Amino acid sequence: FLNALAEVTRFGDREFYTDWWNSYSVRSYWTTWNKPVFHFMKRHIYSPLVGRGVPPQVAQILVFVFSGVLHELLVGVPTHNILGVAFLGMLLQLPLIILTDPLTRYRDAAGHVPVNAKVVGNLVFWVSFCLVGQPLAALLYFFAWQAKYGSLKPPCVRLSQAALRFAAKPDIAKDVIDALDEVHRVLNAVTSLQDALDEKLAEYVFFPLSHVLRESQKLPVRALEICLECNSSHRATFTALESLVERISSSNTSLTIARESLDLVFGSQGDTRLAGFWLSFKLIEAICNQGMAMEDIIDYGDSSSNLRDSLVEELYSFSLSLLAEDELDVETDWRLQALALETVALQARRQKLDFRVDLVDALYLVIQLLGFPVQQLREHAMTCLNVLTTACGYKSTSDLIIANVDYLINAVALRLSSFEISPQAPRVLYMMVKLSGPSLLPYLDDIVDSIFAALENFHGYSKLVELLFTVLTGIVEEGTKTQQLAVADGNPGTHRKPAIKPVTVTEVARLMAENRNKAARDVPDSSTEDQVAYSSLPMRPWKKTHDDSDPSSPKKDITQEADTDPEVQDESDSPDPPPPAEKTYKTLLTITQLTQHYLSSASPSLRISLLSLLNTSIPTLALHENSFLPLINTLWSVLVSRLDEPEAYVVASTLDIVGLLCIHAGDFMKGRIDSIWDDVRKMYISLTKKTAVLERSIPKSVQPFQPPKISGTVSKAIVPAPSSPPDPYVDAPTRLIRETLIRFMCTLVEYVAIDDKTFDDIVAMLAPYLMQRPQIRETLERRNPDAVWLA
Incomplete structure (x- = not known):
């Protein structure tokens, strides 16, 4: 191979070996068959040892020991068997060297090694090394593999052969036992390969489930895929497994085999339990599918159906016990839980509408897995929920939850009221709210009280508090979608100030004329001045009474005492109109008021989560002003403190939340804005100083072009402005606060009746952005276009 590679690459050094097959001593073979390795050993091991005073014979032995270790690793690691055969084979080369070295010292009369000596030495080399040594070592490693891992046939081939033998003789007990042994062996081998996802996560994270839950509705009701596959190479194995299980399920002994397999599940642990559970489920599923198909046509009337139902009930009870295990206390394999979900789905498909009774035990356990960190298990839970919805005759998952809301709420409340709160209960409640939407909120009064109690008892645990507020945020998000409380997107509010219209000279003249005419009418006539009769002051408001509609009724004197008129009541005595969707509104208001106690938390993520909750709830709560304005007073002090974070x-x-309050409360915020305006202005000035320092740090060679000053008349000084240079780099936190401040000041101008001094400060601070951002200019011109023009 090395020679062929050298020929292709035109490598100069191509002497990787010489004629080792003609070697008449073992020593000459090791010096000729792999010359790069020989030179490496000689240069880096043998020569340094000899140079340090080690005898040559000892150095030679150490070289073969080192080579033996390398050969053992190169052969034993890939075959998963460190037997020492390769190591001993290398050490046996030393006696062979001693045996064949004398043959090289024989000389004939011409001084050459005799041919007979060469033949004998070459024969010893071929027999000991090529005909016996290497084949024997390979056979030993093969038998070790066979003893450790069994047959070397692919598992799918062995399973197919077992299925064919069982199909030919389905009632022979030996073949049944052999088939089951083959199934368990293959399943144990496969399940032992996948352990990366077995670890439980210490912290539970809520996923953005809105799009995931929508996609789950599109999953077919029988999309529960096999959960034991590690990779695509196992698909053929599991296909053969399913084929074998299908053949076993059609035999007369299928129920007996299922019984034995189920007993294995109850008495085992680890991968053996997982393999037995999968086999039991697949076998019982196949038996049930065949039984249900035939029972639709024929009524057997024997005890086989009772035994089948008993097996299903046992497997179903075992599945519920797996799903009910506390994941914080028991290290349960998620694949076992996935198979348990498939068992629940099988039971629901069997019982159909009768399964509604079992939803009391199963529904909560299924929903709690929708937030599990492992994606495969979440998909199983979503699909299982769809199966339950279809099998029990509900139109949607929301209808399923609403119909069973009583015991779901009770189950969550019991777990929230315990002294050891696990992530399961908040996670289940979050999934219920997201799946059911606003229709679930009227049933959550008691559960919200339980969450408040849990927050009070465990307020020192930041992670748990964040988890519970995540649930409350979900409730608020769904509550704002209630039809009576829904706020249209982009709603500018009712407190937006109208734009100031310029007054023309004509309008001024008209107003002056109207004032003169009014003054002339108000001047009393001197002849009748003495006859003017002054009446007493009125004792009730000037308003139209019911009697005014009837001309024949006598007029009442407005000077009568107010208490004589039953219609006149104190405005404070009239009851306030109730808020829309009163029950849901009160829940949102209570949750929003609770945030005041946790906005000062040490956790930044919790604070930003609470501010996001306020951003969601404020537009909805503003629909009822009598409840909204006191809420502002409650939250104001803790909100202002956050500006110093x-x-x-x-x-x-x-700042965004304060701006949102200004949009929905209008002039009610004027006094509060005046109290914090100095702090806001100082904040903006400090940001401006940071930007100025950055600009001064830029070299002059990259400073933007400044046009020269032109002296002369004003008309000559007006020159086209150059294009605005790019803004210098500003760090992200500074840029974030600056943009928020600009947005906040525009909101103040648009919705709050600020005084002229505050407006002048805003115009001065926003002046650099008037040319670059037309929307800022338009907002300021609504209040005072002349001041904007002067800026």
């Missing part, structure tokens, strides 16, 4: 994204989110 070191995290830029927290400060930016807080």
Whole structure:
């Protein structure tokens, strides 16, 4: 091979070996058959040892020992058998060298080695090395592989042969036992290869499930794929396995075999349990499918159906026990849970509408796996949920959950009220809310109270608090989708200030004329001035009474006492109109009020999550002003404190929330904005200083072009402005806060009646952006276009 490679690459040194097949001593063979290795050993092992005073014979032995170790590793590692055969074979070369070296010292009269000596030495070499040594070593390694791993035939070939033997003689017990042994052997070999996904994750993460849940609705109800495949090379093996199981299920002894296989599941652990569980499930599934197909036509009336139902019930009970195991205490293989889900789906397909009774035990266990970290198990849970929906006759997954909401809520509440809260209960509640939408929220009053109690008891555990607030955020997100509480996207609010219209000279003249006419009408006549009768002040508001609609009714004197008119009531005594969707609105309001106690948490991720919750709930809560305005007063102090946070994204989110409050509360925010305006202005000035420092650090060679000053008249000084240079680099936190501040100031101008001084500050701060961003200019011109023009 090396010679062929050297010929192709035109490598100069092509003497990789010489005529080793003519060697008449073992020593000459090792010096001629692989010359690169010989020179390497001589240069890097033999010569250094001799140079350090080691006798040549000892150095030679050490060279063969080192070579024996290398040969053993090169042969034993790929075959998974370190037998020492290759190592001993290399050491046996030393006696052969001693045996054949004397043959090279014989000389004839001409001083050459005799031909007979060469023949004898070459014969010893061929017999000991080529005819006996290497073939014997290969056979030993082969038999070791055979003893350790069994037949070298592919598993799919062995399974196919077993299936054919069973098909020819299906009732012979020996063939049945041989087939089952083959199945268990193959399954154990396959399941032992996949262990990368067996580890449980210590922390549970909520996935963005909105698109995943929508895709799960498109999965066919029988899309439960096999969960034991490590890679595509095992597909043929599992196809042969399924074929064999199909043949066994049609035999008379199928129920007996299923019974024995199920007993193996109960009495084993690890991969053996997994293999037995898969075999039991596939065998019982095949038996049930055949039995259900025939029982639709023929009623056998024997005990076989009772035995089959008993096996299914045992497997179903075992599956529920697997799904109910606490994943924090028991290291359960996720593949066992996937097979348990398939068993639940099989039971639902068998019982159909009768399975609704069993939903009390199974539904919660299925939903809790929708948030499992392993994707394959999540897909199994989604598909199993679809199977339950179809088998039990529900139109959608949402209808399934709503119809069984009572015991689902009870199960979640029991787990939330315990002293050891696991991630299961919050995860199940989150999945229920996402799957069912706003229709589930009216049933969550008690569960929200349980979450509040859990937050109070475990407020020191940041991860658990984040998990519970993730559930509350999901409730708020779905609550805002309620039809009565839905807010249209892009709704500008009702507090937007109208644009100031310029007053023309004509309008000024008209107003002056109207004022003169009004003043002339108000001047009293001197002749009748003394006759003016002054009446007493009115005791009730000027308004139209019910009697005004009837001309014949006598007029009431407005000077009468207010308490004599039953219609006149104090405005404070009139009840406030209830909010839309009162029950859901109160839930959202309570959750939003709770955030005030956790916005000061030490966890930045929790703070940003709570600010996101406020961003979602505020537009909906603003629909009922009498509840919304007190909420602002509740949250204001803790929100203002967040402006001093070191995290830029927290400060930016807080400014967005304050801007959102201005949009929906309008002039109610004027006093509060005045109280924080100095801090906002200082924040903007500090950001401007950071940008100025960066600009000064840029070399002059890359500074933007500045046009020269032109003296003369104003008309001559007006020159076309050059294109604006690119902004210098600003770090992401500074840029984030700056953009949020610009957006916040535009919101103030548009929705809050700020005073002129604050407006002048805003115009001065936003002046550099007026030419580059037309939307900012338009917003400011709505308030005072003259001030913008001067800026």
